[in-house]
Structures are given as C-alpha cells and as structure tokens.
Amino acid sequence: MKTYLQAHDLWSVVENDAEPPPLRANPTVAQMRLHAEESTKKPKAMACLQNGVSDVIFTRIMACDSPKQA
Structure with a gap:
C-alpha cells in the first residue's frame, strides 16, 4: 500500500497529516x-x-477521518 500511495504522490499526506x-x-x-x-x-x-x-x-478504518488514522 505504501508503494501504491508513493506512486500516486499520496504517501506524504499519510505521513504528515497536515492541511494545505x-x-x-x-x-x-x-x-x-x-x-x-x-x-x-x-x-x-x-x-x-x-x-x-x-x-x-475496511470496517475498522471506515470511520477514520484521515489517512494517517487509517
């Protein structure tokens, strides 16, 4: 999953969890x-x-608000 998110330039969002x-x-x-x-x-x-x-x-992470929580 980490590699997939890195390929789509989304892994930094998971690590940082900051709003623009x-x-x-x-x-x-x-x-x-x-x-x-x-x-x-x-x-x-x-x-x-x-x-x-x-x-x-999925049932564990569906209520999470951010990718980092998931």
Whole structure:
C-alpha cells in the first residue's frame, strides 16, 4: 500500500497529516489549481486505502477521518 500511495504522490499526506495552507488574497490561477490538488490528496489517499483492503479491515478504518488514522 505504501508503494501504491508513493506512486500516486499520496504517501506524504499519510505521513504528515497536515492541511494545505489557505489561499492568500487574490490568488493566481496556478495557485488555485495547486491548492485544489493539495486539498484533494487526503480524500484520494483514503479512497485508495479503503479500496485496497479486505472487508474486515475496511470496517475498522471506515470511520477514520484521515489517512494517517487509517
């Protein structure tokens, strides 16, 4: 699972468990895109974890709020 998440550039989200900083006033389009990408990494990592485990493990992690908890 670690290798899979590393391949999708999501492992750092599991290790750090930090939220991306908020956008500054008057952000550029590139900054908005980057913020959107960073904001979706946690849900993507959770989806990968939940899809990659058996039903028994899934029932243990389905209530977790972050990939690090899972």
